[in-house]
Amino acid sequence: GTSTESSGDKGAAIAYDVGGRGDQSFNDAAYAGLQRAQDEFGWEGEDLEPSDGESDADKASRLKELARQGYNPVIGVGFAYAGPIAEAAEAYPDTTFGLIDDEQAKGDNIVNMVFSEEQGSYLAGVAAAHATETDVVGFVGGVEVPLIKKFEAGFVQGVKDTNPDITVKSQYLTQPPNMNGFSKPDLGKEAARGQLDAKADVIYHAAGLAGQGVIEAVAARGEWVIGVDSDQYAQKTLAPYKDSILTSMTKDVPDAVYELIKSVEDGDPQSGVVRYNLETDGVALSESNPAYKEMTDLTAAVAKAKEDIIAGRITVNTTP
Amino acid sequence: MSDGGGDVTDGGKPGSPEPGASARTPGGRFDTDRLIMAFGGPVLALGVAVLLTSVVLLLSGRNPVEPYVLMVEYAGNADIQVNILNRSTTYYIAALAVAVGFRMNLFNIGVDGQYRLAAVIAAIVGAAIELPAPLHVLAIVLVAMLTGAFWAGIAGILKTTRGVSEVVSTIMLNAIATSIIAYLILPAQFGEQRGNNLTTGLIPESGWFPGFDTGPGGVIYGFIVVAVLLGVLYWLVLNRTRFGFDLRATGASQSAAAASGVDAKRMVFTSMVISGTVAGMAGMPVLLGDSHTYSLVFPVGVGFTGITIALLGRNHPVGIALGALLIAFLDIASQTLDFNGYEREIATIMQGLIVIAVVVSYEAVRRWGLRRQQQRVGEELAAQAAGAAGGNSQNLSKGASA
Amino acid sequence: MHAIVGENGAGKSTLMKILYGMQKPDEGTITVDGEQVTLHSPADAIARGIGMVHQHFMLADNLTVLENVVLGSESLHGIGGKARAKILEISEAYGLGVRPDVLVEDLGVADRQRVEILKVLYRGARTLILDEPTAVLVPQEVDALFDNLRELKAEGLTVIFISHKLGEVLSVADDITVIRRGTTVASVHPRDVTSKQLAELMVGSELPVPETRESTVTDRPVLTVEGLTVRIHDAEHGHRTVLDEIDFTIHAGEVLGLAGVEGNGQTELVDALIGLRHADAGTIRLGEEDITGWATRKRREGGVGYIPEDRHRHGLLLEAPLWENRILGHVTEKPNSNGYWLKPKEARADTERIVEEYDVRTPGIEVTAASLSGGNQQKLIVGREMSHTPRFLIAAHPTRGVDVGAQAQIWDQIREARHEGLAVLLISADLDELIGLSDTLRVIYRGRLVADADPATITPEELGTAMTGAASGHLEHEEGPQDARPGDDTDGAQNEENEHE
Amino acid sequence: MSTVVTTKPTPPPSPHQRADRRRLTLAQWMLVIAAGLALFSAVRLITDANGITSTGQVSAALRLAVPIGLAGLGGLWAERAGVINIGLEGMMILGTWFGAWAGVQWGPWTGVVFGIVGGALGGLIHAIATVSFGVNHIVSGVAINILAVGVTRYLSKFTFDTMEGGTEKQSPPIDSITSITVPGLSDWMRDLNNEHWFFVSDLAGIVGGLVTNLSLLTVVALLMVPFSWWVLWHTSFGLRLRSCGENPTAAESLGVNVYKYKYLAVMISGGFAGLGGVFLAEVAANIYQEGQTGGRGYIGLAAMIFGNWMPGGMAMGAGLFGYADSLNLRGGGTNVHALLLFLAILLALAVVWEIYRRKWVTALVAGVTGLGLFAYYLSVDEVPSQFVSAAPYVATLLVLALSAQRLRMPKANGRPYRKGEGK
């Protein structure tokens, strides 16, 4: 295959990270962006899952195969694709490669879509600090990796900046490379129960599917939980617990994916780092729970914090 | 325990010997029996596995043939072939590690943990030291071997001194290795954060193992040469040395080996350590040939695949090589199923079916061979007796008339 | 009472297994009480009142006696109190002395034998099949067993029993069937035949005698054992002493026969001598060297030959070809290897030689050991051990399960080697063999050497008395009726331990 | 009758022998457990880590232990009949899938039944391979584990993916199974537990944990332990089954259909593993989730070996894993730190015991390990989360190292058996 075939008529392709489609996290979010583009541009597109225990070379050949078949852009979900995308981008200079959650791989035809999760998490921290009555809040992370620690860092800072006396309980479910922590709801449930028993009344989770366990446990006690990635208040599977979902820290991956595809379709492909933060609404707190909107103190504080961050008056840490 | 080392799994133990393959016919000539023994099992098994998978495909309303065609076509690409070869190199070494244990009825489930821990420590050391090219590589590999040996040695010590089943202890040690690795690659310890990834820092170029550049296909890991040598060494040691004989004897019958002078405990410990040493090398193809660092995306689960492959290859180095290629092929070529609207789980199902089919057919062929051999021995002896009947008949008749 | 005799592998056990429904006949009929039957499984046979005591014990070690007895016939009396009462009742009635709640692994062989018989009686069998019930019993126990059987017979039961001991057969059987190579060759009455005739019927040739004529004993000690003590420590049994201050010396050219009921420490003694068990006290010297601390391999290299009691467990790799079995135990020695590297070619050639010299009946050396018959396997082992010209040979039951022809060959080999200065420790349950082959006899009882005797004069009965612990010291042959005072305990050290803390 | 047999007036005199076998009576067991708890309580008071015996901790431990214990029971049934079952993991996966699939459509209890059936199907394959074809047990188990992953993933694409609220990796939510809390007792125990008194509060925490928020399926699972014990050791079915694991040839010679019992045992084994899977899907979570079992089948096997192939011991092993998991998930750092002290004290006791038994090497190793733990205990305030997650495994290794030599597996376990080929 040569790069001249990449005429763009086959549409965009996504290569997923471990977990793949159905993870209700950023793999699904990326797919949502692809779907939107499919509807608009009318091509099929392609999305592929990784196999267990594969190495960088396998990822690289997956990307190259997609480029060879003429997909453009080709998007890798997750930092695991950093190395492989650099390799594939060199082999197929006429194809645009998107890389979500990483800015290590650089190249003219590489688009690094990065999110300031710590900023959104900071707002979640502010919200939690206002919502708590016991002055104990909790954070449940799926797997103790830097990405999730970014969530924790922003959240803790948000809470402490609002009220330094509040205790934040942090709990991770598993250690890498054991990624079970993103897929075992029962672990999330027990971790949340532990924090509830320790008097936490607002819990923020960044645990992928295991977060469903967190939400279920918190809802059972009638306390507040803060969702992640997408607006979990609106998720069908979580409908029974939605009244307990105070808000969610959303990460607009669908839009990022869509924008990239659109730029390629429009013949003016993006390039370099595209940062999605509070300013661009790439990360945000959702407001679909009416109870949330009723807490005017809280929403005001969140709005203020958002302004301060955008204005650069507050810098949010990316590590705890 | 044939000289050719051809091994099957019999009902009782994963590493026990195969009578049939060693059964050169009494006269020493090859014949159909021997051919059937050697090829009957695998061929029968592959056929059955493919057939069963096709049934699954048919049941779910899919074309029962096209997936195979697609996969074979896909594997025609040069870069895919290189990937398959590279991945089977890792699998091959891991499977050898498992096989060493199997040959003496030790079940080292811990190859995965040994492999990961060895890769981390080797990567840390490799990034920290500076040596001229070949020495640097050698040092890294040595560290990996020692780490693997150490980690497996714990299970060995626990088994020989405290009687702890190696199955349980290696399961535990796998999990403990995970924790230790998670700790070691923290930025506060030996790790570096790169974006959202954690790595152990890049090994300088002097510590890379040069590969074979095939141009468009990509680079074949140079470590494949080491893997091949490892296979030869494995065969030589097992079949041509006194240590190997002791090891196989222990696998075939622990009690007989002990009575023959093998120190069973030391043997258990030694083979566990050897298994760990080899397991430690399993991470080297990727570490030295590709990633040059240990990070969160380093391949996992290799040790478990190694178990499957060792079983498929009947602990024989050539069999293991074929098994590694087959599994790597299924892993990688199944990618194309996604492109063509098939579920790639088909490949996983096929892997499971192949394992079952292979062992069932090996067992069937083994039994057939054993019976067949006994029959022939009986027949030949009867024929011999008949030949000598002239001398005996007198005695017999005398006995009967008494 | 019907006896079946025949040489090893004649098909006796196979025939009985067919009668008991464990194997299917290809042709022919079985008639029970005038009714022709087809037996598909042991359950069918049991239902027709047939019970079988197998040649090898059929007991689950980790189950209690009660569980072993009721297994498969739970519907009779349940598995609880009623069954226990029934067992005690039967045990009482026939004087079996069975304790229902002990684990079988704690029982000695004689006790196990009784459990086996009780199992059959518990099922209300009318036809009893006993496959070589006397192989592991001492003469007194054999007598007791036959008394039991006569009693059963008096109550109308039918007993079929198999034995290689022709004297026994002639004294108790009412009818004798001789089979050879799977067919009946004769049916005789005990009063019509002599034991010699019977034997010739069985084998179709004359009986060999295990006698050693001239003495070759020298005064050069080869193996000296002093104060050898072995204790077993394990969680299940605590501490017990299985060998207690054993002393003996074997000289070049001497065969020392060790008599004893199984389980009195013979196995442990052999293990201690070959180095599988370490001595808690005492020394073992081979020639001048103290080998107490040596590992098994070093001992074997040093000239200790070993014909194990259980060839399948300790002597062979069943699924390996003959030539690899020839290497087993001598992997470090010529011609099998030169130090580290194996030499398959030389090993093969030497295997051919052994097959030739020792008349191992096999079509080739590439066949697996499993496909040889037991006797030929044993010949291979003897050939292997003799090929390394040992100074000291441990021969544990060297002719067990071996037919008479092969027996004679093995005896010849031992005699020949002895002539050349080999020292032999001979352990055998066959007292005739022991007496016939040994230069000196010792009796082991509960881990101690309790008696010695002169093989030239002693009789099997006298030896048997000492084996039960009823006599000790130097046994003198007495003329006249023997005072067979049976001991109060016939099971050995397995049952009883001498506490030494 | 003057026979040797009959002249033996009484059974052989071997009174010492039985006494040598150390089998603790129930009372002694209680005493040992009470002493352990007292030590635990003392450690809690010293370290102020009240979490280690809190009601919530114990109740979480129970929930986390149940799937492991069910897998362990599965292993126990199979191995008691002589079949090694390393395919428990796969059978558990089948249990989660089938349980969820039926549970979503026809309610949780139907799900339970289907989950058991799903696991038993896995068991059936294992039985066909190992019993009928005489395939090596471990190989067959490994194959089943691979197969179960492939099959469930494949099936999910046709089932859950097309259901409302499901995806190809996840089922829609399943209705939950009723949970019970013993009224009064539960609150009382919680209050007592919160007093943080010596011993009493710990006991209350444990009792409270066992009666609070108890799913009916948990109750069923708990009952399975004594039930298995009763069936295996007190019925003729159990006797026959165990005899197949000890000496199948003997069983065969008494008319027991060994194949039948092996088949049944392995299928029951799969059923238990399947039940463990259903528990994960319906109680631990309320959805099926790919990868949900996460190696619990293997852990169950470890728990069974830990428990010496006995239901009670297995339950203790599962409890240990569950407890350590729950520590890990409930702010483990300080609690595990406290337990370091507990372990160090236990090792010190072990040293004393080994010295008494004159096992010098063992004593030395235990002593050094204990000192190491104690030094580490003093040097940090909280154990890093990375090490907390290793706690269950380290604890298991330590316990096994101190006790493994007493283990005894069924004698014919893992050996091939062919009808009519026994000697």
Ligand SMILES: Nc1ncnc2c1ncn2[C@@H]1O[C@H](COP(=O)(O)OP(=O)(O)OP(=O)(O)O)[C@@H](O)[C@H]1O
């Ligand atoms: N179906 C069969 N086909 C061919 N040979 C068989 C068959 N079944 C058994 N044999 C062989 O027949 C012989 C008879 O063995 P069996 O155990 O009955 O001998 P035995 O007379 O009891 O000998 P022993 O005195 O050693 O107990 C053995 O060699 C056995 O391997």
Ligand SMILES: Nc1ncnc2c1ncn2[C@@H]1O[C@H](COP(=O)(O)OP(=O)(O)OP(=O)(O)O)[C@@H](O)[C@H]1O
């Ligand atoms: N199905 C068969 N057909 C023909 N020959 C057989 C068959 N099965 C086994 N044999 C042969 O018959 C012989 C039986 O060996 P086995 O051990 O049963 O002998 P045996 O009669 O018990 O002799 P020994 O008394 O020496 O133990 C072996 O040589 C074996 O190879």
Ligand SMILES: [Mg+2]
């Ligand atoms: Mg017989």
Ligand SMILES: [Mg+2]
């Ligand atoms: Mg025989």
